[in-house]
Amino acid sequence: MESDLAIKRLAALAQESRLAVFRLLVKAGKGGVAAGDIARALGVPANTLSAQLGVLANAGLVLSRRDGRSILYAADFDAMGALLLYLMEDCCQGRPEVCAPLAEVASRAACCSEKQGVRS
Amino acid sequence: MESDLAIKRLAALAQESRLAVFRLLVKAGKGGVAAGDIARALGVPANTLSAQLGVLANAGLVLSRRDGRSILYAADFDAMGALLLYLMEDCCQGRPEVCAPLAEVASRAACCSEKQGVRS
DNA sequence: TCGTTATTTCCATAAGTATGGAAATATGGA
DNA sequence: TCCATATTTCCATACTTATGGAAATAACGA
Structure with missing residues (x-):
């Protein structure tokens, strides 16, 4: 982005x-x-x-x-995801101090999206 | 936050x-x-x-x-991490469509921070 | 002390953003 | 067609933010 x-x-x-x-x-x-x-x-x-x-x-x-x-x-949702990805990767360079605390939330989301796909 | x-x-x-x-x-x-x-x-x-x-x-x-x-x-870094956490959880409610794509970046960071002894 | 460097504060001006009244546009129904 | 509803556009006003010159403050060394 x-x-x-x-x-x-x-x-x-x-x-x-x-x-x-x-x-x-x-x-x-x-x-x-x-x-x-x-x-x-x-x-x-x-x-x-x-x-x-x-x-x-x-x-x-x-x-x-x-x-x-x-x-x-x-x-x-894709646009918001892209913004967050930009902030994590491009802006913060994937620094662990910033990004590590987000792993749990992100992996929970990844897990749910695989198991049950998209919810509304 | x-x-x-x-x-x-x-x-x-x-x-x-x-x-x-x-x-x-x-x-x-x-x-x-x-x-x-x-x-x-x-x-x-x-x-x-x-x-x-x-x-x-x-x-x-x-x-x-x-x-x-x-x-x-x-x-x-903590402040930036808190902002991203807010956006993922409070603002986007941890929605998989937003947060799932961030899992890889976040888990890579979590992995590195464990090696260095930093935890969340 | 004085002079130099580093940064901030003060201030005015320029530029941008937020708000909502009134009018315009678009849709669907009688 | 005419009317009511839904939303946007137009426009003026108020508010906020950005910018940089000039002066003030802070730290160091001589």
């Missing part, structure tokens, strides 16, 4: 309500959530939320598709 | 020259690098760099100590 893109993604997540949006979308899974429902859940005006979703989408952290009158937003 | 702190750290890294500073400090390791040497390496005026180091330090991503006339800055 280019550091430009990593910076864009870091900046997109570095704001309270955008991080809240992303976390909500992670919880929701691949099905996604309508923009209006996100706005209601977070108590943010629709146009403000739209701008925030725009930043996340521009950073490639969320995907959107229209469903009737609504537009469904979903977290892009 | 509090999401406020995570946001502070994400924001600190979400800028070109600050990310460059952090990467340089990761490369340099625990010994650290004098502020002036960082400024020279990155071609940034001393006072501008000082402000950037201030942001990184305030986010807890770098540590500093005086050494004679110089002030040595060093990456705080």
